[in-house]
Amino acid sequence: MSGSAFSDRADDERDAQAVLTVDLDALVANWRHLAARAAPAECGAAVKADAYGIGIEAAVPALARAGCLTFFVAHASEGRRARAALGAAGLGARIFVLNGFHPDAAGFDSYRAHGLDAVLGSAEELRAWSEARAAAGGGRLPDAALHVDTGMNRLGFPVEDARFLSQAELGSAGITLVMSHLVSAEDAADPINARQIAAFDHARERALRAYPASLANSSGIFLPARPFHDLVRPGFALYGGNPTPGRPNPMLPVATLRARVLQLRSVPAGATAGYNGRWTADRPSRLATIALGYADGVPIGGSGIDGRGAEVFVDGTACPLVGRISMDLSIADVTHLPAGALAAGDSVEWLGPHGDVDALAARCGTIGYEILVNLGRRHRRDYIGNGTGTA
């Protein structure tokens, strides 16, 4: 059983048509860069959605070895995976579950057993969490963050409600952190940043004053107002996304996705490519068929239609996609490459040092976050670097 499973995996790895390479040293370097910027505030890490698609089991231990002590996930199930990945070495690390506390069968007991802290975003959640803590009796109980809504209108206590929580209410919930989330931090000129910063201060004038606070996501770490408080919560920038759109990306790329060229063909002017013939060659063209489609996380919005669409890179040279992206395949126009520059079996870069995640997303009509979290599950994953950042 295990023998055949092993050989199947070996075959899968050998004939992989696309390879996702995750550079853990780059991940750690990005975390250190953000931590240095935000110091003396603590730097945590958002590792929700499988660490933005790069893999929670690899990302969490690498960040923990670098010194990260506070992790944020969206679901308790992700928290349990993060806790397992931390292992014995990460006993001191906190894992906050952002989506709130919604007691169900496993509910509080699972938070307790796996060392997960809740992020409480309403009076109902606060009450249910406090009652569960009280019912649990003694021993080590999980703590919680209080989420204040300063403008997102999504999760969190209204500012005026948060202001008037009592010390008894905060104490029985085990509150150790007060947090809010920025609406438009990537746009430093948006006046909502200042309004949220002021609202968060206002929320913390009374009972919440004594508690550690956290407001900034990745882009918040680059706001001139430096709203770092005690803890920052970067996600996207850790994984190579640009926290300062419109300015050079200060982060290192973490994920590189390369896929194989399956075939090359020459077509005459007037030939179409792909489903529904949505692209027509305006000259004799050389086309490369690439083993990468929307099932691999390539958004169909990146199709090469009407002069728009995404690109792949051959030794750094951009080659536009042509026609509609298929489930498992896409087609690139490689007419401009020198003869012999590309052969069947070679691999091309979709995402990576040339295929910048934000530029790529713009060409696909989406955002870099969505590109990362949709990285496919069927390509081979190679984790490189030891996550200690020494190289």
Ligand SMILES: *Cc1c(COP(=O)(O)O)cnc(C)c1O
């Ligand atoms: C996702 C998330 C973050 C991280 O945001 P990035 O923009 O990816 O840095 C921080 N805080 C909360 C509440 C989040 O939901």
